[in-house]
Amino acid sequence: MSATKEEIVAFMALEFPQAKYKVEAVGDNRSTLSHDIGIDELRPGGTVSGPVLMSVADVAIYVAILGTIGIVPLTVTTSLTINFLRKPSAKARIIAECTLMKVGRTLIVGEVSLYSEGSDDRVAHVVGTYSVPPKRDEVTL
Amino acid sequence: MSATKEEIVAFMALEFPQAKYKVEAVGDNRSTLSHDIGIDELRPGGTVSGPVLMSVADVAIYVAILGTIGIVPLTVTTSLTINFLRKPSAKARIIAECTLMKVGRTLIVGEVSLYSEGSDDRVAHVVGTYSVPPKRDEVTL
């Protein structure tokens, strides 16, 4: 029913070929991702851009879902709420820690805390909801 | 700078005279509240009504703020996002556990996990933002 980290990494490479995150851990309704910060992720002034944070959080929830219900295509984000809490460091990787709060038949809700690596203070917090097909056809890669 | 539980309870009794929650604990950017469930809080079918959950969460963040920055009037809710996760029990108290994620100069952001007492599964999750006056005049009751 659930997918392994290797299966998820292979699937995500097909789905998001340009993405620069790395799946650090997945399983048990959770996931941890990291994202390198380079010139493409920064805005003038040295802030990590908001869309990068949203994007990493979105993928972290998606990965946690795949790890929980298996590789189910047609899983789509239906909503996402982000609160920006602190200015992220321009020199540290972004770490995303996701917990699924609800795994329902058609709706899954996850939350993500985002950190600059090496700090315990969250730079942002995300809640995302995902729609999954009621009858799920799992895919074997 | 911060307020004690007793000061907060006295202040809240003036601000929300009809409210039926109880402050269980407050301090260190956190608060725990409980709310009895009776006929007024239920909808036909035995569900705790959504506005009751929103209301308890809103107050829990407010209490955590007072416990952190002191009794500061003019603190107002600017936004609140609630995700309903599970049907709450009609027979158990609602427990709200709040953590402040950011305590800024003009903006405070808190999150609240809501439970039916005796269960570890959240029935709802709330993120709320509050505006506080930049220059704070604390009140002594």
Next chain:
Amino acid sequence: MSATKEEIVAFMALEFPQAKYKVEAVGDNRSTLSHDIGIDELRPGGTVSGPVLMSVADVAIYVAILGTIGIVPLTVTTSLTINFLRKPSAKARIIAECTLMKVGRTLIVGEVSLYSEGSDDRVAHVVGTYSVPPKRDEVTL
């Protein structure tokens, strides 16, 4: 497929017997509700309480859904985001104007603008999502 205003009013009287709103209009993915403001809706200082605004908005979306897909039980709020924009008048009714933005097979998303009657400035804005059963059994009252 859709329900008339009279059918909705009868159904809502069973579902929310204590509610004090009035359905002013419904149809075409829209609804308009009003809510009287009395001592129960006010906080010290003369502000309409936040939970009253959230509650009216929640019901406005529910009414617009019933007017669009018919009286479908098991329709439940899954999330609600409110932004408080201005202090509502203590002396005017609250008017809620709802538009459904998406009517999907399992998910419906609506937005609500809330006004103090007589003013064109919104006091709050709400986005709510509702889960509906994929296969809908309509109810005839």
Next chain:
Amino acid sequence: MSATKEEIVAFMALEFPQAKYKVEAVGDNRSTLSHDIGIDELRPGGTVSGPVLMSVADVAIYVAILGTIGIVPLTVTTSLTINFLRKPSAKARIIAECTLMKVGRTLIVGEVSLYSEGSDDRVAHVVGTYSVPPKRDEVTL
């Protein structure tokens, strides 16, 4: 106090040098932006990626703010909520129409409707909040 479209375009080119949107109109608490869709904006299957939609909406609110209060640095996004409503076309530009709902002393709230050009149905809806310095030092370019 407010900035012209030309001033805003010049400022945004400095702030977001890589961005691919175009400011179509700005003024009177509103803005309209367009964004070309190419291979970088698409995911496998031909959907415009979620982060692109969030990013365009974020910028649309920022542009509307600059058009209203002038070129004020230190204006930062504090929260953003997006609801994905329909699959955007892979072949049409994204059009973002922003309205500011509240322009406060320290907080500005805007909403954005996103369309695939040529369609009247929204593909997504965004509400964003921005923090502005209480005492604003405007910049002349």
